[in-house]
Amino acid sequence: MAQLFIGPTRLGDAILVSGVLAWMRDDAPDSPITIACGPQAALAFSGWQGVEAMHVVHKRPHHRHWLDLWQKTRNRRWRRIVDLRRSALPWLLRADARYRIPPGLPGEHRVIQAARTLGLPPQMPRIDLSAAQRAHARRDLPDGAPALAIGPGASQIFKTWPVERFAAVADRLLSTGGPLAGGRLVLLGSDAERRDAAALLNLVPADRLVDGFGLDIPASAALLERSALFIGNDSAMMHLAVAAGARTVGLFGPTRDDHYGPWGPQGLVVRTPESVDALQARLAAVGGGGSLMASLTVDAVSDAVLRRWPDLSAGAHPA
Known part of the structure; x- marks a missing residue:
């Protein structure tokens, strides 16, 4: 019998809970998985092994999207249904076992909350990559000089660090005497984010630049897997860096790093002097028309990186 995984709507949330999906697959390799999730979240599961079907849930008035999903899933019995949306659907379908994500606890990371759905320890975010995707990334980032990956965008402008400061940190790390001296710069994000990234696009010569703006999720993850370090805002790209196994620096201000910080032993949070509540x-009071990250300095970020990884060495971080 198959398993049904009802996942999040947003891309970043999907990457955060991807470890639970990986556990379901590994725990029952003979039970293919059907995924139901939002259109953005579906991007995180593109190409996953062990997935037999993907139902993209488009929100409709009066919750009719749940009726649509019920129509698509009602004609079989499920071995296990895992619902990370807290819907009523699992109890309207035939299943041997049903699990629904519990309410979050104060200060609880979303990785921990998702794992509690199945009574598991925290599950590292995961991404599935093919040999072809890894080979393509190897052509862009061949062995040798290390790579620094930067994700300057975010879903809301108020949690974006000024791009000129990203450029200043990258310059310190990549210039002569820096820990990644002579390395390549990998820029990742949406096509729209390239428009405001001139300070980064012009930072290194063309033969040391990988312009990854606009790449899909697997292609971005394959580059991150070969990068020595990633620095980015609180964003889906930050979570993707974790899933790819990169050392990951997440910059935080008006959002909660206790809930959404880069998970695992290779994650580092650097946040503004002001608290989340203050921001x-x-x-x-002022609305979301501009960044609230201005108090985070270049020195604070670069010093935190070098304190955490004083031996930040050449070469890609092993996946």
Whole structure:
């Protein structure tokens, strides 16, 4: 019998809970998985092994999207249904076992919350990559000089660090005397984010630049897998770096790093001097028209990186 995984709507949330999906596959390799999730979240599961079907859930008025999904899933009995959306659907379908994500606890990371659905220890975010995708990334990032990956974008402008400061940190790390001296610069994000990234696009010569703006999720992950370090805002790209096994620096201000910080032993949070609550109060007062990350300095980020990884060495971080 197959398994049904009802996943999130947003891309970043899907990557955060991907470890649970990987556990389901590994725990029952003879039970193919059907995924139901939002259109953005579906990008995170593109090409996954062991997935027999993907139902992309488009929200409809009066919750009719759940009726649509019920129509697609009602004609079989499921071995296991794991619902990370807290819907009623699992109890409207035939199943041997049903699991629904519990409410989050104060200060609980979303990786921990998702794992508690099945009574598991925290599951590292995962990404499936093919040999062809890895080979393509190897052509862009051949063995030798190390690579620094930067993700300057985010879903909301108020949690983006100024791109000029990303460029200043990258310059310190990649220039002569820096720990990644002579290395390549990998830029990742959406096509729209390239428009505001001139300070980064012009930082290194063309033969040391990998312009990854606009790449799909697997292609971005394959580059991250071969990068020595990733630095980015609180974003889906930050979570993808974790899933790819890269050393990951997440920059935080008005969002909660205890809930969404880069998970695992290779993650590092660097946040503004102001608390989340103080910045959220300012956001409520002035609206979301600009960045709330201005108090985070270049020195704070570069010093935190070098304190955490004083031996940040040449070459790609092993996946």
